[in-house]
Amino acid sequence: MNVSIDQVLPVNEIIEPVNRYLHNPIAATIVQIIKNTWITPNQVTYVSICVGLVSAYIFSLGTVQAFIFAGILLEVVLILDCVDGQLARAKECSSDLGRLLDGIAGYIIYLAVLTGVVIGFHQEYKTLVAFGLITILRGIAYDYCKLTMITMIQKGYDGSIKEILDTHSKISRNNSTLWKVYFYYLQLQSFVFGGRFIRLDKFLDNGNKNSKDSLLSPTERKKYQNKIRPLMVAWSWNGVDLPLFLLVLMSLFGVVESCLFPLVCFLFFQFILTMVYHRTQFQRFFNTKG
Secondary structure, three states: OOOOHHHOOOOOOOOOHHHHHHHHHHHHHHHHHHOOOOOOHHHHHHHHHHHHHHHHHHHHHOOHHHHHHHHHHHHHHHHHHHHHHHHHHHHOOOOHHHHHHHHHHHHHHHHHHHHHHHHHOHHHHHHHHHHHHHHHHHHHHHHHHHHHHHHHHHHOOOHHHHHHHHHHHHHHHOOOHHHHHHHHHHHHHHHHHHOOOOOHHHHHHHOOOOOOOOOOOHHHHHHHHHHHHHHHHHHHOOOOHHHHHHHHHHHHHOOHHHHHHHHHHHHHHHHHHHHHHHHHHHHHHHHHOO
């Protein structure tokens, strides 16, 4: 017996709080205005990339006024990042390509903005590089945990494994560079959490295992959801949007120089503590499963 998405509690706990309580409500208002127009989710994504690149350029100017204006544009980008997904659901035109484009766009914007900040604030480039690396690592881990936990709750199996299998299948049908990049992104997630990294040309020999080997029963899914709810809340604070939103606030208040290093330390230790908590919670759940 399978449990449909409608038969489980909404998985809201792992949504980043800055999106759940700020960006998503604003995005919902925008979607209500544009959902019956010719505007498509992918067009919103392209606009967000353009705005993000403009924000990155303005950051690179390095003045107080530039940082304020760039911070406002970056906040617009964070809202648009919520708009495209909501618009896709409202228009019922969600697609794998759109989801992939949205994810890649986010990293393009993030790296561009970080480069712009490094250029404009070059005296703190070492701290900014550390900020960039820890934020990317947090984003990779957050995406992995979000996919794994939601599919485990709603479908009873590890969605990260199925995602790799599905992506490999898409590459077999369409030898696209975009899908290859996504495949190796998924492998990087697998390496961070499981120590496994399989090259594309070796995947069929070593990685093609059944994604439903550890299928949970409906009762086990409910138990899993209740037990890991605190862990989902912990991971919700480890996405990419929180550091970017804090960068927006620091830019608007002109405190980037004084707050950057403490922020990097906070993000690093928060991530480490969440990883430790993640491992202990999962060990407890699967040791007592059944």
